[in-house]
Amino acid sequence: MADQPTALERFVQGILPENPVYRQLLGLCPTLAVTNNMVSAVTMACSVAFVLLCANVVISLIRNLLKPHLRIVIFTLTIATFVTIADRVLAAYLYQMSKALGPYIPLIIVNCLIICRCEVCASRQSVVTAASDAIGQSIGFGLALASIAAVREILGTGMFFNIQVLPVAWPDWVIMVLPPGAFLTLGLLLGLVNFVEQKRAGRKG
Amino acid sequence: MEKWSRLRNSNLFQAWLVLLLSLVFGMSLASVEIALKPRIQANKIKETMEKIPGVVLGSDRAQAMQTAGEALDIEPMTVEAGGTFYRVYRTAFDDNTLAGFVVKASAQGYADKIELLVGFDAHVKRITGVFVLDQKETPGLGNKIVEEQWLDQFEGRSLSSPLVVVKTRAEKDHEIDAVSGATISSRCVTGIVNQTVEDLRNKLMVKKQQESNAANEKGGNGHG
Amino acid sequence: MNYLIDLGLLALSAAVINNFVLYYFVGICPFIGVSKRVDMAFGMGCAVTFVISIAALLSWSITTLVLVPGAPVSSFVASFFLSKEAAASIDLTVLSYIVYIFSISSSVQFVEMYVRKFFPFLYRSFGVFLPLITTNCAILFACLTIMSNIAGVDNPADAWDLGRALVFSIFGGLGFTLAIVIMSGIREELEICDVPKPFQGAAITLIVGGILALAFMGFNGVDSGIRRALTPDPAIEKTVLLDQGEGRLCRLSLDTALSQARRP
Numbered sequence: 001m002a003d004q005p006t007a008l009e010r011f012v013q014g015i016l017p018e019n020p021v022y023r024q025l026l027g028l029c030p031t032l033a034v035t036n037n038m039v040s041a042v043t044m045a046c047s048v049a050f051v052l053l054c055a056n057v058v059i060s061l062i063r064n065l066l067k068p069h070l071r072i073v074i075f076t077l078t079i080a081t082f083v084t085i086a087d088r089v090l091a092a093y094l095y096q097m098s099k100a101l102g103p104y105i106p107l108i109i110v111n112c113l114i115i116c117r118c119e120v121c122a123s124r125q126s127v128v129t130a131a132s133d134a135i136g137q138s139i140g141f142g143l144a145l146a147s148i149a150a151v152r153e154i155l156g157t158g159m160f161f162n163i164q165v166l167p168v169a170w171p172d173w174v175i176m177v178l179p180p181g182a183f184l185t186l187g188l189l190l191g192l193v194n195f196v197e198q199k200r201a202g203r204k205g
Numbered sequence: 206m207e208k209w210s211r212l213r214n215s216n217l218f219q220a221w222l223v224l225l226l227s228l229v230f231g232m233s234l235a236s237v238e239i240a241l242k243p244r245i246q247a248n249k250i251k252e253t254m255e256k257i258p259g260v261v262l263g264s265d266r267a268q269a270m271q272t273a274g275e276a277l278d279i280e281p282m283t284v285e286a287g288g289t290f291y292r293v294y295r296t297a298f299d300d301n302t303l304a305g306f307v308v309k310a311s312a313q314g315y316a317d318k319i320e321l322l323v324g325f326d327a328h329v330k331r332i333t334g335v336f337v338l339d340q341k342e343t344p345g346l347g348n349k350i351v352e353e354q355w356l357d358q359f360e361g362r363s364l365s366s367p368l369v370v371v372k373t374r375a376e377k378d379h380e381i382d383a384v385s386g387a388t389i390s391s392r393c394v395t396g397i398v399n400q401t402v403e404d405l406r407n408k409l410m411v412k413k414q415q416e417s418n419a420a421n422e423k424g425g426n427g428h429g
Numbered sequence: 430m431n432y433l434i435d436l437g438l439l440a441l442s443a444a445v446i447n448n449f450v451l452y453y454f455v456g457i458c459p460f461i462g463v464s465k466r467v468d469m470a471f472g473m474g475c476a477v478t479f480v481i482s483i484a485a486l487l488s489w490s491i492t493t494l495v496l497v498p499g500a501p502v503s504s505f506v507a508s509f510f511l512s513k514e515a516a517a518s519i520d521l522t523v524l525s526y527i528v529y530i531f532s533i534s535s536s537v538q539f540v541e542m543y544v545r546k547f548f549p550f551l552y553r554s555f556g557v558f559l560p561l562i563t564t565n566c567a568i569l570f571a572c573l574t575i576m577s578n579i580a581g582v583d584n585p586a587d588a589w590d591l592g593r594a595l596v597f598s599i600f601g602g603l604g605f606t607l608a609i610v611i612m613s614g615i616r617e618e619l620e621i622c623d624v625p626k627p628f629q630g631a632a633i634t635l636i637v638g639g640i641l642a643l644a645f646m647g648f649n650g651v652d653s654g655i656r657r658a659l660t661p662d663p664a665i666e667k668t669v670l671l672d673q674g675e676g677r678l679c680r681l682s683l684d685t686a687l688s689q690a691r692r693p
Contacts, residue, residue: 028458029454029457029566033453065222070222070223074223076534078226080527081230081233081527084237084527085233087526088238088241089241091248092244095248103574103577107570109526109569110563110565110566110569174343174344174345177344177345178646179451181639182454184635184640187628187632187635188636190635192627195627230527234523234524238520314653315650315653316650367680
């Protein structure tokens with residue numbers, strides 16, 4: 001147990017070094033689907049944060065009772081329950097947002113990120129560590145979504161959080177808010193992150 | 206003793222955690238559902254009801270009514286016409302005079318289904334307005350059908366002849382200017398409006414007639 | 430006839446026009462992970478199509494028979510405990526996500542057992558990818574779309590029947606196969622190209638995927654175009670105004686008016 005990362009390490013790792021989207025390439029479905037404007041991206045990041053935190057805490061509380069061949073079933077059950085709760089709360093209090101995000105909220109259930117964190121961290125470490133891991137990974141996920149959404153919304157509509165930031169004369173690059181724009185933006189940003197990583201690794205080694 | 210250890214290793218026993226968790230989660234989901242379901246239903250209905258005054262009275266008058274604290278009485282009903290069922294909303298003022306009808310109609314657009322609210326005036330002679338409830342047209346092009354500026358064209362149009370979409374400037378009474386670069390989306394919206402008018406004009410006229418007959422009978426004694 | 434046209438257009442839309450990977454962004458993980466070789470990609474696509482059809486069948490049946498308000502099985506069971514009216518309005522849709530994900534896991538288990546027994550070579554070459562299909566967004570997405578077209582429609586007559594559900598899912602899976610096979614073909618070519626180091630791997634795959642999505646956007650509007658070609662356009666249809674006496678005016682299409690006039 002001594003060589004497992006501490007709570008603080010888990011938290012820091014989740015934000016940039018083990019960023020779920022840019023480094024681990026997990027959870028790409030919502031990343032591409034909801035990032036055509038900032039509001040959707042932030043709502044999705046918050047939903048994932050809620051589900052990840054709750055699932056991690058619950059799994060961590062029962063970690064000593066998990067049987068090896070039934071643990072995936074338990075992970076799935078827990079995650080599906082919290083996703084249903086998140087979906088219902090959104091439909092009740094943010095109805096327009098719930099309609100805009102559509103089927104992508106329930107798709108959080110099959111988001112590899114959450115099952116991965118449950119498996120790697122929550123089922124092995126204490127509640128505090130699991131919680132800080134969840135928060136760290138959620139912040140990382142939120143940052144990744146926000147970066148992509150910022151590019152897509154500003155270039156595609158000239159607005160940021162529905163506030164006009166580019167001059168009205170800007171010819172909207174409509175392609176950015178359509179599916180191809182999502183792929184291209186993520187691909188280019190991923191390349192950029194890899195470039196920065198390789199430069200840093202080159203300087204160290 | 207043998208039986209007990211066999212029982213302990215059986216699948217059902219090993220799955221006690223799964224069963225317990227299912228029970229706990231099931232109950233929490235049930236309570237969330239009971240707590241939130243009314244709110245969600247109300248949200249769904251509000252979405253359409255909110256838009257109806259604006260469609261049947263025009264946005265200025267609806268705004269004025271709202272600031273004055275008055276509200277339209279909206280009664281939903283289902284009318285069968287043209288082979289499908291239409292959701293028709295009868296709107297009336299406080300004193301039960303007919304304000305108009307609003308019909309929810311939908312059909313295939315360019316990319317996916319377009320859902321509209323079409324308003325008929327109290328005499329069932331003119332269109333009072335059109336509102337786009339749901340559409341998935343191309344952003345930046347077909348998307349422009351939601352703009353008030355374009356939908357204002359439908360206000361006040363007579364029901365006597367079907368509307369036609371033209372690409373050049375619309376001059377005649379029954380011509381509608383297309384959204385530049387989105388002729389097909391414009392045609393689909395106009396087509397839905399035309400189909401709704403054709404299907405429901407007579408039925409709504411009959412309803413209106415029934416109402417004014419009933420009102421006349423009530424007040425008819427005074428005229429002798 | 431209309432039903433077959435509807436099914437055909439739905440199939441076209443699910444496979445090509447609104448492709449699962451390139452339009453709805455579901456199934457991206459295997460799209461990037463498994464698309465290095467054409468034969469692996471094709472095998473993965475077939476496995477996903479197979480699982481998606483079983484999962485669609487299961488989810489349609491469970492949704493229609495158990496989950497929606499007024500479903501036969503749930504109201505039958507509830508009628509033992511509650512009054513008839515209360516039993517008819519039992520709404521179990523809150524359990525739908527849990528039910529779907531478990532039916533998907535069982536479908537994958539079933540497919541795994543089947544492949545292990547009858548196609549052992551295929552089973553070995555798949556390795557760990559077969560159980561991973563459980564977390565493939567595409568399958569859950571198909572189930573969710575079926576649910577929203579049964580439970581989420583205003584008019585019960587518009588609810589999807591089994592035919593539509595199956596056609597949508599199977600052709601969605603075929604569309605996924607199409608996209609992943611095209612991508613693997615391109616990636617095989619990319620192996621011998623000089624891709625810059627930061628872009629090797631996922632980044633270049635995503636960029637190529639973007640260009641593919643751009644190409645598939647060309648299919649936008651094909652299904653509605655076909656549908657409109659098969660139905661008369663009310664916006665420009667020729668109509669006549671008939672005076673039916675007592676001030677009642679009636680607008681008929683030209684064809685209807687002529688056929689009515691010809692009748693004695």
